[in-house]
Amino acid sequence: MMVEETADKSRSQRDLERSVTARLKSQGVRNIGFPSGNRDETVYSNGSGSLWCAFGSAEDAKIPRRWNAFGVFDDKRHAQIITVEINIPTLTNSGAVAGFFARDPATGIVYLMHDGGIGGGKPGVGQSAFLAWSDHELIEVGRSNGNVREGILLGRVDAGDITSRIWRYVQIVRDFKDAVDSGALDTDAVRRRVAEWDAYRKEARGRRRGTRRAEIDYISYHGDVVDLLRDEREGRKTKREEVLNSPLIDLYVRAGGTMTELFEVKTSISRQSLYTAIGQLVTHSADGGGNVSKTLVIPEGDLPDDLVRSIGALNIDVRRFHLSRGAKPKISLL
Known part of the structure; x- marks a missing residue:
C-alpha cells in the first residue's frame, strides 16, 4: 500500500536519508545544477565516479516535496549534475511527483518507489521511452481511495543495500540519457518499441490487480x-x-x-x-x-x-x- 500520511512519509524519508548517508561520506556543501537553476546542499559521496546524493526540501514548489537528488560525483565540477530526482510529495500524494513510498501490509516494511518519469528537459527523455529501453518491471501499489499507482521498486528504505540499489538505478538512467544524447534512440525500431511498450502497459492496466507477497524484496x-x-x-x-x-x-x-x-x-x-x-x-x-x-x-x-x-x-x-x-x-x- 502507498504510504500516504504526512507523518508516515516523514518517518520513511528519515529512514531513507539515514540508510543512504551511512554508506557515503560528506563532501561538504556543494552547488547542484538543474535546468531551472541551482542550489547549494550538503553532498554525500565516496568519490569521483561514484554515487552522490543530496537531500533537501522544496516546500515552495507548486507541489511541496522532499527533494532527493542523485547523480555521478565529479569532484572537479563546480556544480554537480543531477541524473535523477526521487522526490516525495509532502502535503499531497500527487502522481505528478515521481517518487513515493510503499508499505508491505504483511510486514510493515517500507520501500522506495519511482514511477520511471525521467526529467531533464530534452526531447526523448520521458517515462515511456525510459521504461521501454530499460525493461524495468512496474509494480502496482494500492491506494486508500481504491486506485493504484505504478512504480519501480528500488529497495527497502531501512536496508543497508538501499544505497547500492539507488546507485544501480542512477547508472541505468545515466546510460539512458547518454543514449538519447547520442541519437541511439532516434530510430524507427526504437519508436516501434516504445509504441509496443505503451500498448502493453495499456493492456496490463486492464488485467492486473497489484503485486503483493511476503517476500516482496525479490521484486527489486x-x-x-x-x-x-x-x-x-x-x-x-x-x-x-x-x-x-x-x-x-x-x-x-x-x-x-x-x-x-x-x-x-x-x-x-x-x-x-x-x-x-x-x-x-x-x-x-x-x-x-x-x-x-x-x-x-x-x-x-x-x-x-x-x-x-x-x-x-x-x-x-x-x-x-x-x-x-x-x-x-x-x-x-x-
Whole structure:
C-alpha cells in the first residue's frame, strides 16, 4: 500500500536519508545544477565516479516535496549534475511527483518507489521511452481511495543495500540519457518499441490487480537476475549468436536470425506468476518454430506438484536463483 500520511512519509524519508548517508561520506556543501537553476546542499559521496546524493526540501514548489537528488560525483565540477530526482510529495500524494513510498501490509516494511518519469528537459527523455529501453518491471501499489499507482521498486528504505540499489538505478538512467544524447534512440525500431511498450502497459492496466507477497524484496532484484543471465550467456555465445531482450521477453538468443533460446524471469513462485511465465514461454517460443529451448528462472522454493508436471510436459527447464540475507543481499544463479 502507498504510504500516504504526512507523518508516515516523514518517518520513511528519515529512514531513507539515514540508510543512504551511512554508506557515503560528506563532501561538504556543494552547488547542484538543474535546468531551472541551482542550489547549494550538503553532498554525500565516496568519490569521483561514484554515487552522490543530496537531500533537501522544496516546500515552495507548486507541489511541496522532499527533494532527493542523485547523480555521478565529479569532484572537479563546480556544480554537480543531477541524473535523477526521487522526490516525495509532502502535503499531497500527487502522481505528478515521481517518487513515493510503499508499505508491505504483511510486514510493515517500507520501500522506495519511482514511477520511471525521467526529467531533464530534452526531447526523448520521458517515462515511456525510459521504461521501454530499460525493461524495468512496474509494480502496482494500492491506494486508500481504491486506485493504484505504478512504480519501480528500488529497495527497502531501512536496508543497508538501499544505497547500492539507488546507485544501480542512477547508472541505468545515466546510460539512458547518454543514449538519447547520442541519437541511439532516434530510430524507427526504437519508436516501434516504445509504441509496443505503451500498448502493453495499456493492456496490463486492464488485467492486473497489484503485486503483493511476503517476500516482496525479490521484486527489486528482477533486473539483477536478468543481468546475471545475460552476462553468463554472453560469455559462451558463438559468433552466430545474439543475446537480446524486448519489452515482452526478458532474454532470448538468436542464431542466424532464428530464435533458439528463451528465458523468462519471475521473482515469485506464486501460482499466478508461474501460470503467466508458462504462457509467456509457450507463446514467444512459437517464433522459433517449436525448436526453442525454454527456461523458467525463479527463486528457490517448492512448486505445486501439478505445475511441476506441466512444466516438464512442456519441456521447460527450470533455473533457480538465491537472494542472500543480511545488510547487503546478493543474488546468485544456482
